[in-house]
Amino acid sequence: MHTIIKVARQTTLSSTSPPLESLSWTVIHQRVACCPVWVICSSTLLLRDRNESLSTSSLLCVSRNIVLLTQAFRKKFVIPDFEEFTSHVDRIFEEAKELTGGKVAAYIPQLAKSNPDLWGVSLCTVDGQRHSVGHTKIPFCLQSCVKPLTYAISISTLGTDYVHKFVGKEPSGLRYNKLSLNEEGIPHNPMVNAGAIVVSSLIKMDCNKAEKFDFVLQYLNKMAGNEYMGFSNATFQSEKETGDRNYAIGYYLKEKKCFPKGVDMMAALDLYFQLCSVEVTCESGSVMAATLANGGICPITGESVLSAExxxxxxxxxxxxxxYDFSGQFAFHVGLPAKSAVSGAILLVVPNIMGMMCLSPPLDKLGNSYRGVSFCQKLVSLFNFHNYDNLRHCARKLDPRREVGEVRNKTVVNLLFAAYSGDVSALRRFALSAMDMEQKDCDSRTALHVAAAEGHAEVVKFLTEACKVNPFVKDRWGNIPLDDAVQFNHLEVVKLLQDYQDSYTPSETQAEAAAGALSKENLESMV
Known part of the structure; x- marks a missing residue:
């Protein structure tokens, strides 16, 4: 049992989350005189911990989720080495913690009371792996982070075509609280205040205020995996008392007939203020982000909450x-979907991998969390999470999705398959990218072995003349490349290898030769 618990902790699945709770971890201690009593239940796996004394049996009950345990033992989660990954996250967190720039938002009295020293980051992967560092259990208001969530709910319930009759899809190029419409006479997008107010007016139009709020709150609860969700009435009242700009936007939208027929503008504003005042923690907020990363399926409960569309x-x-006005810069440098809020929150989504929630109340001049933006930028500078990081010739970054050894295994397969196929062009690319051209497979065979056995003279010539590989490497059967060429009667290859062996002098280690010892003559001949 100790081993199983250790593996579960290494995967960093939350011990309080339904995925682990559903495993029904039950340790049954029974004091007996001579031998343990074994209890066998249907569809339940019982394991005895041999480290326990005979007088006590620890029985591990695992039900319904043997697949989850299998994933943990085989490291088949989306981030296999989660401990190493989170160690990097913690280091970036500590670096951002030292930053002192930014100011707490003061135009809403309740937000002005926020502690500027708060700094927390939580993440949740699409497999339910969890990690938190800093002040991650302190409730805070979603504010503008609720805008994409409300929009997603409206699309799921009303459909794309209907919703976008009333709100656009383009960046406005203006401040988020401007009184401005696009050329079609509708708000530019759902992420500005005007668009968010209109989207709020579309939800459950046939219901009263209380029913509308309950409907959205239930959706948000499902997105958060039924984790912490609250409501700050003080912030709601503060928003209403100081929301002159939003009231102005509401009346402007009403004048331009941006609301559906029969919609009460004041009721729409009330719902908008209420939703901005919904409270979460970094931990529950990260589950919301992970639900978006997981195509609308909550990774904690497995429930399908939002449509894929x-x-x-x-x-x-x-x-x-x-x-806000930093959207273009953020897309350029970070390349990930995100939403910031004046409460100091940033909801970050790494599609198909994880969701994150950052909290630090001090804001930069554009209204984004000062520490949060820096954290996101450093995260993407270290890991290849940017949308376009996987294009060719991109700077090398860490890929936490790859298992240890996976990259090397893939390069060996590619190298040997190119030699088998006689693909000199591919081998030339590998050599120019500083690949070790003497990598071995599980049988200790190199690309030169494969090329010699297949009789690819051009490949053998390239590997010997351009890459200067070692011709005396023995495979598991004790054969060198020349032996393979002789065995399969490839006379041209035999002649090439015999001449090369006579002149070969191992002046450098093969790693050095692969990394940087291709001479100018060899490079010119390859090109």
Missing amino acids: AVRNTLSLMHSCGM
Whole structure:
């Protein structure tokens, strides 16, 4: 049992989350005189901990989720080495913690009381792996972070075509609280105040205020995996008392007939203020982000909350419009969907991998969390999470999705397959990218072995003349490349290898030769 618990902790699945709770971890201690009593239940796996004394049996009950344990033992989660990954996250967190710039938002009295020293980051992967560092259990208001969530709910319930009759899809190029419409006479997008107010008016139009709020709150609860969700009435009242700009936007929208027929503008504003005052923690907020990363399926409960179309639309708009006037810069440098809020929160989504929630109340001049933006930038500078990081010739970054050894295994397969196929062009690319051209497979065979056995004279010539590989490497059967060429009667290859062996002098280690010892003559001959 100790081993199983250790593996579960290494995967960093939350011990309080339903995925682990559903494993029904039960340790049954029974004091007996001579031998343990074994209890066998249907569809339940019982394991005895041999480290326990005979007088006490620890029985591990695992039900319904043997697949989850299998994933843990085989490291088949989306981030296999989660401990190493989170150690990097913690280091970036500590670096951002030292930053002292920014000011707490003061135009809403309740937000002005926020502690500027708060700094927390939580993440949740699409497999339910969890990690938190800093002040991650302190409730805070979603504020503008609720905008993409409300939009996703409206798309899931009403459909894309209907919703976008009333709100656009383009960045406005203006401040988020401007009184401005696009050329079609509707708000530019759901991430600005005007668009968010209109989207709020579309939800459950046939219901009263209380029913509308309960409907959205239930959706948000499901997105958060039924984790912490609260409501700050003080912030709600403060928003109403100081929301002159939003009231002005509401009346402007009403004048321009931007609301559906029969909609009460004041009721729409009330719902908007209420939703901005919904409270979460970094931990529950990260689950919301992970639900978006997981195509609308909550990774904690496994429940399908949002439609795939709603998630796709939401992430697209978060990518282009989610960070106020910094959206273009954020898309350029970070390349991930995100939404910031004046409470100091940043909801960050790494599609198909994880969701994150950052909290630090001090804001930069554009209204984004000063520490949060820096954290996101450093995260993407270290890991290849940027949308376009996987293009060719991109700077090398860490890929936490790859298992240890996976990259090397893939390069060996590619190298040997190119030699087998006689693909000199591919081998030339590998050599120019500083690949070790003497890598061995599980049988200790190199690319030169394979090329010699297949009789590819051009490949053998390239590997010997350009790459200067070692011709005396023995495979598991004690054969060198020349032996393979002789065995399969490839006379041209035999002649090439015999001549090369006579002149070969191992002046450098093969790693050095692969990394940087291709001479100018060899490079010119390859080109």
